[in-house]
Amino acid sequence: MNSKIIVGQIVGVFGIKGWLKVKSFTEPADNVLHYAPWYLALPQGLKCFEVQEFSVRPQGAVVKLKGVDDRDQALALGKASIQVERAQLVELAEGEYYWSQLIGLRVVSQFGGLEQDLGVVHSLLETGSNDVLVVRGDEISIDQGERLIPYLPGQFVLAVSLELGNIRVDWDPEF
Numbered sequence: 001m002n003s004k005i006i007v008g009q010i011v012g013v014f015g016i017k018g019w020l021k022v023k024s025f026t027e028p029a030d031n032v033l034h035y036a037p038w039y040l041a042l043p044q045g046l047k048c049f050e051v052q053e054f055s056v057r058p059q060g061a062v063v064k065l066k067g068v069d070d071r072d073q074a075l076a077l078g079k080a081s082i083q084v085e086r087a088q089l090v091e092l093a094e095g096e097y098y099w100s101q102l103i104g105l106r107v108v109s110q111f112g113g114l115e116q117d118l119g120v121v122h123s124l125l126e127t128g129s130n131d132v133l134v135v136r137g138d139e140i141s142i143d144q145g146e147r148l149i150p151y152l153p154g155q156f157v158l159a160v161s162l163e164l165g166n167i168r169v170d171w172d173p174e175f
Contacts (some may be wrong), residue, residue: 004039005048005089007099008032008082011060013075018068020077022061030056033063035088043130095097095153097160099131106166107135107149109173110158116173117141124151133157133167142173 012021024032032056039046053064068074089098107118119137130149137144149171150156156167 003086004083005086006081006083007035007096010040010080010082013061013071017064018070018074019062019064020068020074021059022063022082023059023088029088030061032082033061035084038065039083039084039153040077042077043081046083052092095160097162102160102164102167104165105160105162107133107147107169107172108166109169111170111172118122118147118149118171118173119145119167121167123147147171147175 001018007026008022008024011021011023013019016022017120022032024030024175027034033051033056034169036051038049038051040049049068050066051063052066055062092098101124102121107121109116109118117140119141121133121137122136123134125132125134125148133147133149133151135147135149137146149169156169156171158170
């Protein structure tokens, strides 16, 4: 397993003094600012940066990275993903998972007593009321379709097994 995890992305420059606009993938969004150091995925590989200053604005966070002192240096960072050491993440309670832990797991439906492989979790969507698994079929699933399955433990999600690498669901494969 990769020791780093993506927690955000550089989305643009802010001003002329090297500040950057940041899109956070954390909840709450400003949690991204509390991880250190940041590793930016640049074309030449991961490069370590320290957040020197930050400001949280209604449109999102802006940061000043140590050593990035002008607009040209900030532009050179492009749309780099922001990664941190996975070990920095807070340990979750039993039955709780980070999205990154669910992505890549096989999804097996037990609908109507019949076990069918629906594919792999490609991503998750936040809808407000509940998260949704985006499951894409592959070469060993029942078809190549994409399914949106509400992540509702006890209702549609029966079990998550990181050890076995799968999620068991009660979901009609025709839907």
